[in-house]
Amino acid sequence: QKEVEQDPGPLSVPEGAIVSLNCTYSNSAFQYFMWYRQYSRKGPELLMYTYSSGNKEDGRFTAQVDKSSKYISLFIRDSQPSDSATYLCAMSLNNNAGNMLTFGGGTRLMVKP
Amino acid sequence: GAGVSQSPSNKVTEKGKDVELRCDPISGHTALYWYRQSLGQGLEFLIYFQGNSAPDKSGLPSDRFSAERTGGSVSTLTIQRTQQEDSAVYLCASSPAGGRVEKLFFGSGTQLSVL
Numbered sequence: 387q388k389e390v391e392q393d394p395g396p397l398s399v400p401e402g403a404i405v406s407l408n409c410t411y412s413n414s415a416f417q418y419f420m421w422y423r424q425y426s427r428k429g430p431e432l433l434m435y436t437y438s439s440g441n442k443e444d445g446r447f448t449a450q451v452d453k454s455s456k457y458i459s460l461f462i463r464d465s466q467p468s469d470s471a472t473y474l475c476a477m478s479l480n481n482n483a484g485n486m487l488t489f490g491g492g493t494r495l496m497v498k499p
Numbered sequence: 500g501a502g503v504s505q506s507p508s509n510k511v512t513e514k515g516k517d518v519e520l521r522c523d524p525i526s527g528h529t530a531l532y533w534y535r536q537s538l539g540q541g542l543e544f545l546i547y548f549q550g551n552s553a554p555d556k557s558g559l560p561s562d563r564f565s566a567e568r569t570g571g572s573v574s575t576l577t578i579q580r581t582q583q584e585d586s587a588v589y590l591c592a593s594s595p596a597g598g599r600v601e602k603l604f605f606g607s608g609t610q611l612s613v614l
Contacts, residue, residue, distance in 0.1 A: 387580075388541075390541065392541070418600050420600060420601070427607065427608075427610075428605050428608075429503070429592075429605030429607045429608055430542070430589055430590075430605050431605070432601060432603065435601040444500050474541060474542070476542075478600050481599050481600055485600065486544045486555070486558070487542070487544065487600065487603070488541075489541035489542040489543075490530065490541050491540055491541040492541060493551070
């Protein structure tokens, strides 16, 4: 069993829809949780970053962390075709130099005009 | 300013050949990471450099893989006697001193295909 599980999709939604992306994990020691967006033939770019449990909102994006359930989510409101990409969740044990990120496999999202 | 630069962007090689992949981090970034992304898989950690030293080589999959960093800047990842299972996108990332996770920047990667 992988340490971080993520539905690979693809997830296809119409423009304007609310998108929910999720990851589950097994290591309760993870404290830092991130969502990366990766366009085709590009490297991942950080979208959201959350420490411990709770919600964080940034524009159309909301990240949720439920450590008790070992479950994290990314919500995208009013989705746009430009949101079409692969979304990777990632997590780490600490925030020190050299700390390794553990990634999910990524969910491919397609937003159709 | 310039981001993390990787070269070549694509590399096709024959099984058994050696390959070198290059990473130019963001100027001033002291931490440098290599990750591997296989088709449909998440990123797999390979190695981490702080300056020129590599405190963590735990992710290198076999002794055919090695990496070095010179002058606290450019890094090369070398794969000897390539195998078909080495085919993947090799991503480099850098971060400023302190290594905070939210300050990690990735390059666009090198797509390696081993025939």
